[in-house]
Amino acid sequence: MKRIQKSDLIRLEDYLWEIPASFRNDMLVPARVLASEALLDQIIDDRSLNQLVNVATLPGIQVASLVMPDVHEGYGFPIGGVAATLHPEGVISPGGIGYDINCGVRLMTSSLNIDEVRDQIEELSKEMYAQIPSGMGKGGQIILSEEEMTDVLTRGALWAVENGYGKQEDLEHIENHGQFEGADPKLVSEMAKKRGRNQLGTIGSGNHFVEIDYVESIYETEIAKAYGLNPRQLVVLIHTGSRGLGHQVATDYIRLMVNAMSKYNIELPDRELACVPFNSEEGQSYFKAMCAAANYAWCNREVISWEMRKAWYNVFGEAGGSLELLYDVAHNIAKIEDHKIDSRYQKLIVHRKGATRAFGPGFSELPEKLIQAGQPVIIPGSMGTCSYVLAGTNRSMEITFGSCCHGAGRRLSRRAAKRIVNAPVLKEELAERGIYVQAGSYKGIAEEAPVAYKDVNMVVQSIQDSGVAKMVAKLKPVGVVKG
């Protein structure tokens, strides 16, 4: 396959590039890249844009296939992509959501200031590591009965609240209030349920983490005020998803769709893009199972918050105050949303794989005090660099189906990172800079080293300059529990 060159792209705007639909005769729409020129130069180094062109061939795709500035090569779909197909006859593709269904990030704010408690951060990191199960295939404290599993898959984060593992006031601070109503647990396989039975409240491995940060800079004072963010305030970031249950749901349905595609005369350049019409029996089954897995993920992040709150209390006691949820975003998910195309609203199936919803001011699902500010968007950087809180804008509705990036974006493979990073030395260096890392293995630290990622500052600056979200605050890590 011919690798895409910069000369294949047309510059539509300063931060928006297009590979025209004429580039390959099976493209149904153009393929667009949201990035600065400097980032585009990095992006064309891997095959993510070839994958983006493949996405532009999906039946029913609207306007353009899109990637965000943190894009990198995946399998089938690139990571950092958005694809919107026409509801209900356009396709749904599990590969456009990813294996970790509803992987996402939440941010909790505290009433403590880094300068008051800097001496206790190392102790807090150790207590977090003790309270929050992390690492490969690690089980948690909750073992779900069959009936409880059905409830978790149906009720999402609400299950955690009703069973004493969460706070009622958290719910309106979660996308879809932490519950997809269309979920059907009967469409989730027994294998998936078995894998999820003991994993609620666990972060898993890979790039998942729980992190303590402090607010280093504020860029938008009014929005920061609405979000409850103050200079030097301690905050908590949680990044994980639906664990083995979600992986199994994706595996089950990609397999089903690979076999079912021919029934709908769908031919694609890569089997990993496997898809069927949304309104087909297989499409509906997947969507309802995906909703159930998404509910599991929302419940998981709520239970982890409960574990985090315990760790917080154990270290700081009453003086630590409470941890309040600012917002919980999903970055591997498909949603039915209304978007304007050619001056007319259309119902679309918006696939986001490594992309975050970034709706602007006026979005009624948000809690009252956030409506005018726009939806909070949480962008974790790599361990040891920084993370950002952004606010969605209405510009995102015009060019990215209300989406923006989801992180820094990987630039080195895990193997390459392990080859060049000396993890014990890195851990020590980070500790000297006041960043305490707790991880089950040095391997995990090496794989997630800052050198393995793009520069998150450049990625977020591209987002800001393109206008799809505004920078609200920059966060600096001080304590990390790695999966």
Place this chain on the structure above:
Amino acid sequence: MPIEYRSHTADIQMVIKADDFQQLFELSLEGMSNILVHSGCITTYDEQSQEIEISGQDTTNLLIDFLSEALSYTYVNKVLYCKLHVLALNDRHIKALLFGLPIQSLDEEIKAVTYHEAKVEQDIEGKWSVSIIFDI
């Protein structure tokens, strides 16, 4: 090298070269398990067994679906499967017993065995090969 690993951004790519079709399945299983537990398949394997039966549209689907199923059983049974005893095998169907050892923990968590760029091929000498990308 019958089993070779290559870097792939965010994932691992495994290349298998086998003398015959059955060996393609054997080496792929062993190669995947050696990612899950580094050098995990170097001892005796017959402590735990699991029957597995898969049908697929073609050889590529069959192999990927076989590995996906073996991976799921690894997680659910907490057993690292290293060997298989084939009961029936053709281009579209496999029935086999997996053998492995109980494990307490993993070195690597594989989220999925992907179909991305996977293609089972036979060369003119009758040898088989495949390249598989694991989502980790």
